[in-house]
Amino acid sequence: MYRYDEFDHRLLSQRIGQFRDQVARRLSGQLDEDAFRPLRLRNGVYLQLNAYMLRVNIPYGLLSSRQLRRLADIAERYDRGYGHFSTRQNIQFNWPRLVDIPDMLAELAEVEMHAMQSSGNCIRNITADHLAGIAADEVADPRPYCEIIRQWSTLHPEFSFLPRKFKIAVSGAARDRAAVHVHDIGIRIRRNEAGEIGFHILVGGGLGRTPVIGKTLREFLPEADLLSYLEAVLRVYNRYGRRDNKYKARIKILVNDLGIGAFAALVEEEWQRLRHSALRLGPADIERMKAHFPRPDYLPPVNDTSEYEALRRDDPAFDRWAENAVFSHRQPGYGIVMVSLKRSGRPTGDMRADEMRALARLAEEYGFGEIRVTHRQNLVLPDVPLHRLPSLWRELTALDLAMPNHGLLSDIIACPGMDYCALATARSIPVAQAIAERFDDLDYLHDIGDLSLNISGCINSCAHHNVANIGILGVDKRGQEVYQITLGGSSGDDAAIGKRIGPALPAEDVPAAIEGIVEAFLAEREGDERFIDTYRRVGDQPFKERVYA
């Protein structure tokens, strides 16, 4: 993974020094809250419903075991012994004291982590396919490009006061696992007919109160032009994006207002001024960054897989886990293991410090000391030798980290909701827990098959409910929490915005409504059809009839 150089360390050290001073001045009254708020937000510090919250970036979802241990230490020393993995490859600490946050940041800096630009109207954490560099369907590893974008966007002086926050996601695989269609800029790595690397650039995707699927801005951008082109897009947005109304300030509104053709023309004009500037990437720049992401020293495949074969034959629990949680690796003899943070009775995406340490140990013992964080609030052990899967499964099972529900109904994305978030209008996690409890029969879950269910506690859509097969949006109706249900959303290559099926329901009716939707699906399903395919074939009527019977 990318290792900080002297410049990176100095930059971070200076930044923490500045923030330490800003906190001291706030506490002494030299800064009032209006002056301090934008400063703390630039350092990832929110004042939430119950306490301050610190959001820490995990760039493109890549964590070392050392970093995960440090997160565990911080959770215990400064918080309440756990962290919450968000939907943008961040981790959030829900209970820090303001007076401690400079020390937390200093300890994070020691392991090359920070919270800069995890909030505010700037370019946020760069996210990526969590299977970057290991997926069997990969065109090219997105991590070097993510790191190039991260460095370009970090404290970029021109883009520190954008009209609104700005999110970029990168995928290098045939299948989109990074939700690139619903980001301000989505980047897909491609090869042209000559075999050269380039980028398909999408723009103007996003969720929130105006959900929009991103539009193609450029089919194939040459590799060398990545930064100059992004700079041109950001300049056009920075100049023409609305600042008079925060609800109209995202780039998706600008693209929609201008039309993609006119927007593209403005970008093109700006790009011609920038294309041959210092932002042009030379082969040496790219190779230098690629060198930070070498292929690990994989061992030759072990031929004796008798224990693995026997366990799959004899132990249904292992067989189910191996089928659901282990993915094809590009390296023969290795597998990718999904670690579910959607466990019975546990808040979605939460992980205790002792579990972090245990997983860090497993990452070292069964891999190369690396962990990935997914935007679906799960973790990944990326490089596990296949013959060691039985032993790893036993260890994960003992830790309650072997739930084989990847991509199934109980693999629910839930935002923190009104239990934690100052913006939320309804709770998310308790509703997610009630649904997961209703669907706790693994046989039934596997019969249902692929199905995404996401719950947001307000219109800001942090849980991406608009692009879930079943989306749930909590809203406040005259002081009561009620939940709207949408169907037909998808965040992948067939990205689509879900459609609301009827009036909102009280929280206690939501699990039964989901059960009705699933029953309708099973009644209408043809063969092994996925939920989304059945929905697209039959429309929403059979589902409405069950929910509003």
Next chain:
Amino acid sequence: MTASVITASSLALGHVVYLRQEGECCRWLSDIQAATLFGDNDLEAAMVSAAAAVAANEIVDPYAIAVDVRGGRIEPLSLRERIRAHGPTVAGDSAPAPRSAA
């Protein structure tokens, strides 16, 4: 009976706090049961006290909330404020212990 209490976040810690007025003295406590109840006529003066605490860098963002008082117990009317008073409602071992009895 319905009344109001003044709530805020403590500046240094970020925790939820409530105003307890003892004569000229104001204290900001984490237990809503210790909060002073205000009627409509007292609220303006209470907010002046809160503004002084903001100026003294003790608290952030004070506001009044409606509460119900039954059997001597103070309970916020809105769910949002009940969560602030008692802590998150999520189940599981990473859920924090409530600050005061629900």
